[in-house]
Amino acid sequence: MKKTTNRICIYPKDIQIITGKSYRQSVRILEKIKFFYKKSKHSYVTIRELCLYCGFEVEEIESMLK
Numbered sequence: 823m824k825k826t827t828n829r830i831c832i833y834p835k836d837i838q839i840i841t842g843k844s845y846r847q848s849v850r851i852l853e854k855i856k857f858f859y860k861k862s863k864h865s866y867v868t869i870r871e872l873c874l875y876c877g878f879e880v881e882e883i884e885s886m887l888k
Contacts, residue, residue: 829887831866836887840878851876 837848855867855875869887873880 828884830868830870832869832872837872840883840886 832852834845834848834852837843837851838845841848841851843851852867855871856863856865858875859867859871861867869883870880872878873883
C-alpha cells in the first residue's frame with residue numbers, strides 16, 4: 823500500500839498550476855501573501871493562507887495538488 827503525504831506549504835509552481843499564471847507572476851503572488859501575513863522571506867506559506875488570501879476553497883486546492 824502506497825502512503826501519500828499531505829503537504830501544507832505552497833510553492834510558486836503550485837500557484838502556477840492553480841491560477842494559470844506564469845512562474846514569475848506566481849513568485850510575485852507568493853511575495854504578496856508573505857507581505858500580507860507579515861512573514862519573513864524564508865518563511866513558508868501554507869495552503870490555508872493562500873486560500874484565505876485568494877478566496878479559494880481549501881478542499882478544491884488540495885484536490886488540484888494531488
